Amino acid sequence: MAPFRIPMFTLIVSRLRRLPSPLALLGATIAALVLLAHWSAPAAPSEQPQPQRNLLTVAIAPLHQEHWPDTLTASGAVAPWQEISVVAEVDGLRVAEILADVGDHVKAGQLLARLSDTGVRADLEQARATLDEARAQSADAAQTLARVAGMSERGALSDQQIAQYRLASSVAAAREAAARAVLKQQQRRLAATRVVAPDSGIVSARGAVLGAAGATGSELFRLIRQGRLEWQAEIAQEELPRVASGMAAQIELSTRQPQAQWQAQSLEGRVRTVGVMLDKASRNALAYVELPSSSALRAGMYVRGAISTGASRAAVLPQQAVVMRDGLPAVFSVTAGGRAVLHKVKLGRRQGELVEIVAGLPPNAEEARFVTLGAGLVGDGDQVRVAAPRRVSLQEEGTR
Template sequence: MNIKRPTLIVAALVLLVIAAGAFFMMRKPEQPAASGAASPASAKPGAPPARPTLTVTVAKPESAELTDTLAANGNVMPWQEASVGSESNGLRLAEVRVNVGDAVKRGQVLATFAPETINADMAQAKASLAEARATAADAAGTAERARTLDKTGALSQQQINQYTTAAQTAKARVEAAEAVLAAQQVRGRNTQVLAPDDGVISARTATVGSVVAAGTELFKLIRQGRLEWRAEVTSAELGRVPVGTPATVISASGAQVQGKVRAVSPMVDPQTRAAIVYVDMPNLQQNSAIKAGMFARGDFQLGRSNALTVPQASIVPRDGFNYLLLLQPDNRVSQLKIDTGRRVGERVEITTKLPPDAKVVVQGAGFLNDGDLVRVVDSANPAPAAAK
């Protein structure tokens, strides 16, 4: 069947019209929704309110009196260390009575030397003294008799002078013999090595049976058992640490000891620009966790001052800095970069100036960004963090 060209064109136009009508009929149900979605500007009057990002708690910064401290590092050393040595020469060490770590009293016997040689020398000195005294007594009697014959002319003046000189010489020999005996008695006392002061034995080189020379060190003694913390303080901070300042010394194990500044070095190291501050600590026996030679850190208690503090949970660390999220009147939050200071318990000092009526977000602060809308609840009965 032959269909004319105008008929085909008309049929095509009819089909096109039908297809267009069907397309618009299919879009019809969606038109109300599309007409209801307006731009943000046109939606303001009748649009529903924005939903908050989180439910949070807030708190006001509080003023508190905090302890002002200065941190430092240093070594724990003996207050004074005494060297206890031998005063006798060439004697054999017979007994050692103490060991490292023993607490001793002033005058306590630490070690003894064999006394046989000293006893023999002392006996000889006593005999020499007795002989000198006898000789002196005889010479004195002869000189006295010679002086009685002075006026008779039986003896010449020269002979009388000789007898008098002999008596004086004999007396001098007695004194010399007494000095020798005294020296031997001192050697006898030196056969006992005595503690020069109260303290604790920190080192021992004495060995039973050894023959030592005079001056050989046998023991080292921490005098009075006192230790001190030698803290390094920079020259800029040195003026803040006068004598008598309390300090807390903390060992590597965490043990804490209270002490006081005994002295401040008058010299500053030109290399480190730091000076040594000497902190006296209590008796060594009471501080089993603190030993001489240990490295320790500590804090000097410089006094107390007022500070503005916030809960530690309200501080948000980001990108190496600390921030607070402040609640605005429209319940949105603004991010503020801050500097922190001292910490006491769960509160942290804020050194950055805050608005007088500032309120900081506490619970949920770490999940918020600048400009987020929040819902505030009472901190005593917090709601779930995520808004529904």
């Protein structure tokens, strides 16, 4: 309330007392109403300076052009390079002993199982006796033929008789050859009772059962030849021209050590060959990638990886510069006046803390400045304050 208002009211009342009573009462009422309206009127707003709005301080980084390797991402199964099927070569022999099991590393010629050879050894002895008999008969027939050959010159025997002796000698020699062949066959049967590995490798399957008698050709063991595995990467038909033999490749494995967290492991390989046939259902072809030996690798795994197909230029920004807006990746550029402008972009390759921007950048992208630190708090059209620049590398900018 202003300090002059009370004295003014007193002055008016003192002057009204000099008037006649009815007029004085009326004047006092009017004066009271005027002063009451004056007191109840709102005071004029004071001119106070409005506080300036605080601006968000952001860090910026320019767009960089770098040479990055081109990679083709694919997925596929891990499979043996080659498999060896070890089968029974003798019919009807039971398995007498098993000396290898699944997971064993075996060498070429190593004994895997032994079949019962009792009957085979008996057959072998009989074949030897038959050969000895045939050899004796052949020798006797040859001696007889030699004796009668001289008698035919003196005319003691007819030509027909001489021909019969020659025929008997030939038949005896043939019987000896047949007996020798039977002996070799029995020797091979005896050797086949020892089931050995044709090449070094890892036992991936065992069909041999102790005491069981299998037929000829039944599989006893299956080996991963030389323990070599390969990645059969599935390549879409439109990407096939980019893949060729000899290209480097890398697969990613997730393994969990005992009492430890999941760990990522990378394995380097090389494309051995590219398949010429496409799958009828998926229209994908297979690229066969040779892989190094690893205890974490198992046949049958389904893994993801990438094949290096060359190198090309890439427009990259730190990962911090990329934010999500309406479910899409976006970046903010800063104008000369400090206004943030939203650009929805398409991302490409990643390398460390850097990401490639494939599309969506403004026309003057190489001259523009992009928000890195603080990009998640910026809105389209916001005024921002750019932090003082500091000499840092692009990698440092991406990891801050």
